[in-house]
Structure formats: structure tokens, C-alpha cells
Amino acid sequence: MHKQGVAAFVLAAWSFASCAVQAQDSIERGRYLVEGILTCGNCHSPRAPGGVVDSTRLYSGGPQTWDEPAFTVKGSNITPDLDTGIGRWSAEWFLARTLGRPRVVAGDLGVRKAVGTAYFGGRMPTESEVRTATEHWGAAAGVAQQLLLNTLVSPDRTVPPTP
Numbered sequence: 001m002h003k004q005g006v007a008a009f010v011l012a013a014w015s016f017a018s019c020a021v022q023a024q025d026s027i028e029r030g031r032y033l034v035e036g037i038l039t040c041g042n043c044h045s046p047r048a049p050g051g052v053v054d055s056t057r058l059y060s061g062g063p064q065t066w067d068e069p070a071f072t073v074k075g076s077n078i079t080p081d082l083d084t085g086i087g088r089w090s091a092e093w094f095l096a097r098t099l100g101r102p103r104v105v106a107g108d109l110g111v112r113k114a115v116g117t118a119y120f121g122g123r124m125p126t127e128s129e130v131r132t133a134t135e136h137w138g139a140a141a142g143v144a145q146q147l148l149l150n151t152l153v154s155p156d157r158t159v160p161p162t163p
């Protein structure tokens with residue numbers, strides 16, 4: 001191999017290795033934040049006998065319910081599962097909010113609640129029920145979704161107009 005070829009190869013190998021190290025660093029940092037600092041699993045994971053977090057079903061939904069006057073919520077399933085977890089949720093928000101696509105983020109809990117109130121008499125619909133119920137929104141999906149999400153804000157949480 002010529003000297004230049006060797007140099008290019010070494011440079012390519014070094015930059016590949018450095019990207020891999022950076023990606024690994026991000027994963028480690030994410031794990032540190034999620035498991036060590038923010039302890040997402042405390043609310044989002046089922047419990048094994050004795051009340052400890054069930055490490056075989058991490059992030060598949062917590063047992064507690066927060067029943068407040070303004071809302072009743074549970075630590076939801078935040079695994080990547082398409083049917084029961086977050087699924088395509090974050091990718092769809094990216095399409096809707098960042099790329100301006102007329103996309104209904106049917107797996108999002110807020111969207112499901114708002115569509116449930118508007119179309120299902122308050123029952124929480126599944127992701128596919130949301131897709132079917134909102135099909136007629138068509139190109140107006142982005143605006144319709146935003147308007148419907150605003151209905152989730154309870155009156156006592158609205159900001160009063162400035163005099």
C-alpha cells in the first residue's frame with residue numbers, strides 16, 4: 001500500500017472508531033440519565049413480588065395510578081412495541097411537527113385521550129381506532145390534531161389574558 005493509501009486507511013479507521021465511541025458514549029449517557037438520575041423505571045415498570053422493579057419487563061407500564069381532580073394517569077408502556085408501547089410515536093411527531101406533514105400521531109396518549117373525548121364518548125381508543133376515526137381529517141390533520149389537543153387543557157390551567 002502507498003503511504004497516502006495507508007494514511008487514508010488509518011484516518012478512515014480512526015474516524016469510524018471515534019464515531020462508534022461517540023455513539024457508545026451517548027448510549028451510556030442515556031442509560032445513566034434514565035436509570036441513575038431520572039429513574040424512569042420507577043413509574044414505567046411493573047413490580048415483581050416484594051415490590052421491586054421487575055427487570056424482565058422494564059418500561060412496559062407501571063402499577064401506580066395518579067388519580068387527581070384534573071386527570072387520572074398511569075405510568076404508561078414506553079417500550080418500542082408497536083401495539084402497546086410508544087411504537088412509531090416519536091417518528092410521527094417528528095414528521096408532524098418538524099417536517100409539517102399532515103400526520104395524526106395516533107399512538108400518543110394525549111392524542112388518544114383527545115380523540116377519545118371527541119369521538120368515543122370519553123373511552124380511550126386504540127391507536128388503530130384513532131387512525132380510522134381521524135382519516136377524514138386528510139390534509140388538515142396537523143391543524144385538527146393541534147386544535148383537539150388544546151381541548152385537553154383544563155380551564156384552571158389556562159393562562160389568563162394580560163390586561
Ligand code: HEC
Pocket residue numbers: 033034038039040041042043044066072073074075076077078085086089107108109110
Ligand atoms: C413520577 C412518575 C414518572 C416518572 C419518574 C417518569 N414518568 Fe413518564 N409518565 C408518567 C405518567 C403517569 C405518564 C402518563 C401521562 C398521561 O397519561 O397523560 C407518563 C408518560 C410518559 C410518556 C408518554 C407515553 C405515551 O404513550 O404517549 C413517555 C414517552 C414517558 N412518560 C417517558 C418517560 C421517561 C423517558 C422518563 C425518565 C426520564 C419518565 N417518563 C419518567 C410518569 C412518570
